[in-house]
Amino acid sequence: xxxxxxxxxxxxxALFVACLVPALLVTLKAFNIGGxxxxxxxxxxxxxxxxxxxxxxxxxxAITPLRDWFNAPWLVQLRRMLGLFAFFYVAMHFLxxxxxxxxxxxSGIVADIAKRPFxxxxxxxxxxxxxxxxxxxxxxxxxxxxxxxxxxxxxYAIVLLGVWHYWWQVKADIREPLLYLSxxxxxxxxxxxxxxxxxxxxxxxx
Amino acid sequence: xxxxxxxxxxxxxxxPSQITSESVYLNRRTLLQAALATGVAGIGAAxxxxxxxxxxxxxxxxxxxxxxxxxxxxxxxxTTYNNYYEFGxxxxxxxxxSGAFKPAPWTVTVSGEAEVTGKFTFEDLLKPHAxxxxxxxxxxxxxxxxVIPWVGVPLAAVVKQFKxxxxxxxVAFKTVLRPAEMPGQRYNVLDWPYVEGLRxxxxxxxxxxxAVGLYGKSLPNQNGAPLRLVTPWKxxxxxxxxxxxxxxxxxxxxxxxxxxxxxxxGFYANVNPNVDHPRWSQARxxxxxxxxxxxxxxxRMFNGYEKEVAGLYSGMDLAKNF
Numbered sequence: 001x002x003x004x005x006x007x008x009x010x011x012x013x014a015l016f017v018a019c020l021v022p023a024l025l026v027t028l029k030a031f032n033i034g035g036x037x038x039x040x041x042x043x044x045x046x047x048x049x050x051x052x053x054x055x056x057x058x059x060x061x062a063i064t065p066l067r068d069w070f071n072a073p074w075l076v077q078l079r080r081m082l083g084l085f086a087f088f089y090v091a092m093h094f095l096x097x098x099x100x101x102x103x104x105x106x107s108g109i110v111a112d113i114a115k116r117p118f119x120x121x122x123x124x125x126x127x128x129x130x131x132x133x134x135x136x137x138x139x140x141x142x143x144x145x146x147x148x149x150x151x152x153x154x155x156y157a158i159v160l161l162g163v164w165h166y167w168w169q170v171k172a173d174i175r176e177p178l179l180y181l182s183x184x185x186x187x188x189x190x191x192x193x194x195x196x197x198x199x200x201x202x203x204x205x206x
Numbered sequence: 207x208x209x210x211x212x213x214x215x216x217x218x219x220x221x222p223s224q225i226t227s228e229s230v231y232l233n234r235r236t237l238l239q240a241a242l243a244t245g246v247a248g249i250g251a252a253x254x255x256x257x258x259x260x261x262x263x264x265x266x267x268x269x270x271x272x273x274x275x276x277x278x279x280x281x282x283x284x285t286t287y288n289n290y291y292e293f294g295x296x297x298x299x300x301x302x303x304s305g306a307f308k309p310a311p312w313t314v315t316v317s318g319e320a321e322v323t324g325k326f327t328f329e330d331l332l333k334p335h336a337x338x339x340x341x342x343x344x345x346x347x348x349x350x351x352x353v354i355p356w357v358g359v360p361l362a363a364v365v366k367q368f369k370x371x372x373x374x375x376x377v378a379f380k381t382v383l384r385p386a387e388m389p390g391q392r393y394n395v396l397d398w399p400y401v402e403g404l405r406x407x408x409x410x411x412x413x414x415x416x417a418v419g420l421y422g423k424s425l426p427n428q429n430g431a432p433l434r435l436v437t438p439w440k441x442x443x444x445x446x447x448x449x450x451x452x453x454x455x456x457x458x459x460x461x462x463x464x465x466x467x468x469x470x471x472g473f474y475a476n477v478n479p480n481v482d483h484p485r486w487s488q489a490r491x492x493x494x495x496x497x498x499x500x501x502x503x504x505x506r507m508f509n510g511y512e513k514e515v516a517g518l519y520s521g522m523d524l525a526k527n528f
Contacts, residue, residue: 039286101502
């Protein structure tokens with residue numbers, strides 16, 4: 001197990017840079033460096049940001065199980081950064097839709113959020129994610145006390161809404177959303193299983 | 207051995223295999239660009255992709271009456287951003303995965319309610335017709351659009367040569383089924399082979415085109431080589447590609463996307479900004495190729511071809527017959 005100082009000085013900065021790579025690559029491609037954004041640049045940005053948002057949400061959700069499976073409590077120190085990067089990518093996904101895709105065409109935006117179920121659930125997930133990002137500071141952890149943990153269990157709902165949001169906008173090829181769903185089910189299922197095992201056994205008569 | 211020296215302008219001596227294909231030099235450009243870029247950024251994008259099958263130049267005349275003067279999308283955009291699920295469901299996959307597809311020799315089977323039926327080679331099918339170029343708008347059901355210079359023959363002219371009987375109310379089309387050459391067909395994302403159809407009067411409308419080329423050259427595999435349908439007033443998925451069967455029928459033929467999701471994709475699939483897809487709006491569209499600062503523009507009724515085709519649907523409830 002790496003000492004806290006190593007986590008802080010090396011692992012966390014390295015993770016920070018790693019999490020920035022997808023955004024950096026998209027930015028470079030926007031300037032035609034190392035490729036381009038393809039024929040539909042707005043869609044490329046939209047999909048890249050959304051996918052990395054979802055991937056990082058799953059990685060964040062994987063921290064607790066990984067900690068237990070590999071007996072690596074230090075991993076928990078990475079969770080907040082991962083969660084905030086997930087929020088960053090989801091926010092970019094949303095802003096790209098708002099500004100570059102819709103061109104701040106408000107009547108269309110409001111109608112889409114209200115009328116298109118896949119956009120409605122995506123928006124709902126974003127609102128919850130904002131709440132978690134805002135309360136991710138030490139100050140809010142202190143202020144909320146025990147309620148903080150409860151609030152941050154919202155990530156379970158956010159991940160499921162995120163996968164659903166993805167699934168729902170696919171035309172026919174559901175293989176990729178299915179993969180995300182499978183990972184989410186494993187990560188959430190493990191939690192359910194653990195909670196059941198931990199619960200004090202109900203007395204059973206022989 | 208007799209060695210013939212090359213003369214200036216002696217283009218006939220250049221074998222097709224000696225010409226650097228566009229995809230290859232575009233790839234080379236990407237490689238060079240990537241080499242200039244430092245860091246890891248270039249590696250993924252610069253990985254050489256299999257070169258697409260060669261296309262050949264065609265003889266044709268521009269049909270100005272049926273061409274829009276809106277700016278055309280580039281050859282690269284039209285050939286790298288495709289929906290052709292037989293080669294994969296990502297937009298880039300048809301260009302990447304269609305290299306092994308063999309569009310020649312090609313045979314089309316004609317059957318059903320017509321006096322002339324049987325098997326026809328691609329060449330026989332087209333011999334009686336002069337090729338023309340038409341610059342059409344293409345509106346995808348996914349709310350994006352392009353402007354494409356097709357080369358082809360009016361579908362009506364081809365239909366007439368088979369002398370459909372009075373029983374022929376519809377014409378149905380089928381795409382080739384070749385899972386060995388079309389990797390997308392190895393997974394049942396749709397019920398293969400792809401099928402499409404038109405009402406007879408739609409097929410006879412002068413706008414309906416059987417395309418064999420693009421930008422003056424034969425169709426690249428990813429765009430539906432060697433023969434595809436283009437109906438510019440309908441969503442792009444009606445434009446069935448790599449056609450091997452034409453069948454005239456009395457009953458409305460099944461169509462692939464309608465089978466896949468009947469509440470989302472109808473038989474008619476006319477471009478209509480007032481009838482939304484259940485999951486997204488059809489009121490606006492993004493024109494491909496405008497870069498990042500290119501928000502959506504309003505979609506036009508029948509994709510702007512109202513004058514030519516609105517009469518086909520007079521008295522029909524287009525919200526029901528979507």
